[in-house]
Amino acid sequence: MRIAVSDASFTPPRVQGRNTRKGLTTLSMMPPLEFIIKMGIYALMTVCVAGALLSVLFRNLFHAALALTGVLLGIAGIYLALHADFLAMIQVLIYVGAVMTLVIFAIMLTERFGDASLRQFNHQSWAALGGGILLLTFLVRMIQTTPWPVKNQAALASPAVTVVQLGEALLGPYVFPFEIISVILIAALIGAIVVARKDLEA
Amino acid sequence: MIIPLEHFLIFAAVLFVIGLCGTLVRRNIVGILMSIELMLNAVNINLVAFSRSTSLDPVTGQIFAIFVVALAAAAVAVGLAIVIALYRVRKTICADEISLLKW
Numbered sequence: 001m002r003i004a005v006s007d008a009s010f011t012p013p014r015v016q017g018r019n020t021r022k023g024l025t026t027l028s029m030m031p032p033l034e035f036i037i038k039m040g041i042y043a044l045m046t047v048c049v050a051g052a053l054l055s056v057l058f059r060n061l062f063h064a065a066l067a068l069t070g071v072l073l074g075i076a077g078i079y080l081a082l083h084a085d086f087l088a089m090i091q092v093l094i095y096v097g098a099v100m101t102l103v104i105f106a107i108m109l110t111e112r113f114g115d116a117s118l119r120q121f122n123h124q125s126w127a128a129l130g131g132g133i134l135l136l137t138f139l140v141r142m143i144q145t146t147p148w149p150v151k152n153q154a155a156l157a158s159p160a161v162t163v164v165q166l167g168e169a170l171l172g173p174y175v176f177p178f179e180i181i182s183v184i185l186i187a188a189l190i191g192a193i194v195v196a197r198k199d200l201e202a
Numbered sequence: 203m204i205i206p207l208e209h210f211l212i213f214a215a216v217l218f219v220i221g222l223c224g225t226l227v228r229r230n231i232v233g234i235l236m237s238i239e240l241m242l243n244a245v246n247i248n249l250v251a252f253s254r255s256t257s258l259d260p261v262t263g264q265i266f267a268i269f270v271v272a273l274a275a276a277a278v279a280v281g282l283a284i285v286i287a288l289y290r291v292r293k294t295i296c297a298d299e300i301s302l303l304k305w
Contacts, residue, residue: 004220004229021221034204037204038204039204041204042209045209045213048212048213049216049217049220050242051234052216052217052220053220055224055236055237055240056220056221056223056224056228056237056240056250061230061233062269064233064236068220068236068239068240071217071240071243071264071287072239073244075211075247075270077241078213078247079247079250080206081205082210082250082251082254083238083254084267085267086264087246087250087264087267090271091271094275095239095243095271095277098275099239099274099275099278100293102278102279102282103232103235103236103278104229104286105282106232106282106286107232107299109289110232110271110285110286110289111230111232111297112293114210118296119229119248120228120229120230120233121228121229122227122228122229122297122298124227125227126227128222128223128226128227128228129223130221130223130225132219132220133219135219135222136215136216136219136232136269137210138213139212139215139219140212142287143208143211143212143215144208144220147234148207148255149256150206150207150255150256151256152286153257161253161261161264165261166264166265168270169261169262170265170268171266172253174265177226177269180273181269184272184273185272185275185276186213188276188277188280189279191280191283192279192280192283193283195249195280195283195287196283196284196286196287198290
């Protein structure tokens, strides 16, 4: 009874105090640094999606390749946000360094730059757009309705995967796919040379 | 994880659908190859996000992502070699003008 009376007498300050405490807890749950990181990751995602759209829509294929390079760099940033440091480095080295260089070489060897009247998109553009939007809505609905078994916070606080762990996995349980990959790579590279070289007889 | 898993998955789905539309719409074979790279990268984001948030062994997803990167590099090397050989013979790299195998 006395507690109730004291409660009634002190109602305005209690409410005030509760409000500020609630505000403090939400503030402590999200410190400013974490908020900045979160906004940074979302900004990175936005830049990636915009760059991907540009790389599909640019008429000039060289500009499209540059936009795709930006997207690949942004995806390396996403890997960093997911604590996959080695994969981010691999992304920059192989995709931006090697694959995009190859693509730009191929564009310069084959593109008819002077021919601006050349159609870049075929006749099924609108059908592809409609199908893509349908697929996207289906995927988003599926992602939102599926209960993903997300690990608890204690397990998520574990440190990032190190290069040592990756190397031990590659030479331990995954040694057979690793060897297969090396054979595939050498076969593909030799095949590329054989296909692309000039015929000596001709 | 600061950002929920679903947001990464939706981001990857958007990238995948953009790449799929590009693959279907482009006439230039090099453009098609670039769009395929975009799709493979979207799949890689999914693999890494799952390995971070749900997998019991976080190494597995990254190993598979590395395999995908290696296979994508091999595919691009062979694909661009075919493009250059085609351009030498046919003087075009528009996918709908190369209809040798159609009747």
